Amino acid sequence: MYISNIHIENYRGFSDLSVDFKDGINILIGPNNSGKSNLLRALALIFDGKFRKQLSVDDFYNGITLSTLKQHSPKIVVTVTLSQSDDEDLMGDELVTVSSWLVKLEKPYSAKLQYEFFLPEEYESIYIESIQNVSSTSEVWTRIDNSFIRLYVYKIWSGNPENQMQADSEGLSKFDFQFLDAIRDVERDMFSGKNTLLKSVIDFFLDYDIKSDKALSSEEQTQKINERRRDFKEKSDILVEVLKKRLENGRNQILSYADHVGASFDNSKPTFEGAISENEVSSILQLLVQQETGMRIPIGNNGLGYNNLIFMSLLLAKMQIDADGTYLGSNAKVFPILAIEEPEAHLHPTMQFQFVKFLKDNLRDKKVRQVFITSHSTHITSSARLDDLICLYKLNNKVKTSYPSKVFIEATPDQPGQQKIKSKKYVQRFLDATKSNMLFAERIILVEGMSEQLLIPVFANYLGLNLEEKHVAVINIGGRYFQHFLYLFDSTRPNTLNRKIACITDIDPMRQRKKELDDTQRPQKCYPYEYDLSPDQYTYYQNTSLKAYEESQHPNIRAYTQDRKYGKTLEYQIAFENPQCKLIVTPSIKNGEELIALINAFSSNEELKDFFSLLRDSKQNKRISYALETDLLEGWTDEEKKKAIIASRYLNSVEKGENALELSTILQERYIEDPTAAVQEFHVPEYIKNAIEWVCDD
16 A cells, blocks of 8 residues: 555645655655645645644635635645555555545555545635625635634545545554654654653564564564563662662661651551662663774764664664554554655765665665655755656746656657657666756756856856856756757646756757768768858758757747857857957967967958968868868858858867866956956857847746
């Protein structure tokens, strides 16, 4: 059995939300204030017997319209569906527990529980009459708070909610819902054996070597444990006798006071007797941490993160105890649930990886049946499988749900199933702690390489925009692998994350000798001015992989690339659109003097023939000169050819990663020094400008 779905209506930030869960671990991720914690609290309304179920006005969704509030009193409804697990024993306790809650009998079975917080029917007409002349929602809520909230009641229905059959408390008590919120004092909860949690764990695991020995029958286990108890009593009685002997003289002095006050009448005198029980001894045990050196450190001297892990291990041990039918009999829990809010609040990134592994091990060993975690940690996200992730996000102020693994399931004519399986595997491998940020960001720019990732935030500053303020993440996908990730964000399909996605890619013109000339040669990179220059000799290609996302053809995904006539790569375009900017000639760039000379020539408006004379003798320069001097090249002005020479030499002179790092630093420092002059000096390539402005536009 597992909780397969929750449907929440009018509770806190949820107007109407349905979330599917899986058997095992469920990691709820998303930005702050997306509803993750409140979803756990909605679960607690049904399954946590200690959770306060009588709610207040502040617990209602505040977006209910005035007209709706005037039609009927607001109510909160949380409906949970329980479904049969794949490996469930239908003769086990789980089915017995939910048997009266079933709404679907055939395999796999389904059961329902519904929490409802509502105004009883007898007060409904009074409520309607009292708010008919109210003109604002705030005034309605004030009247509810002053006159009606005290009349609200809650019920937990089982089975078909329309039948309004109350869930039996005995069945609900079989669920062990442990909720660790983000603000918790675990040290207070586990300092010593006097604490209920630690004491329960110690009591249960006392003599665990015997209790867990499957080779022994229950009678043999009982016999061996009783032998140890007798041994303990014999030794503890000796201690009591030693203590009494040490008190022998003092006892007479103490009892003499009893004689003086008249307490020793009727030949009766106070005395001392006692025994030490195992429970009393376990209460004096303190939790310490022993290091390899042998030094023992009190738990209070450890860091919060380490103590949180210890506390969770104790809690899981306690849940194991509470689910042990042999130990607790009919009082044993049937379904242990662990809900943890923001474990990263106290855990180092490395410990976050270990934490997720720890939970998966406990799920595998059946120490807990289902786990719910809320997180906005990219480290926890990257350590999980796509199947474990549920994304909560807001769209138009409404909470929405995305399931990253489900977007790769459904095959369509244009997206075959095999391709989706390949994409899922690629995305799963790709989502490390840095790149998984794409699942949290409100807007995303996907780029092919490190150069764009380094430069685009600086380019945004030159456009008067701040990507951080706009919650834009720039994600380097390491090549032309956009489609793998666009499955996650395609809003025209179900289960996706509806976010603005700008894809920036290079046009990358290429050419291949026609087969009758050379049957072995693969397509080779070419310059924009070489494209279509010799159609009788070459077949030409350009990058059209994202053609479907260009020019507003998709509601939330847009692709941007260089001009198809003048474009090639990012580096080429930077120089082509900044032919007078010496900032782009970074310290590590090759041919720096040659580039400065070309830039000076452009600034001085020298003739095209002078540009050719500035090119040093090399194979690439001869190729550039040949293509730009030929009469076959049509539609290019001399100025465009000059820009092309500078751009070609710049492209051939840069080491991409190193140059991008240097250039981003130079441009940023120049911008900080004098923003106005910087913007006049350097121009952001047009296609990148369009991408940044579109993704940042509200």
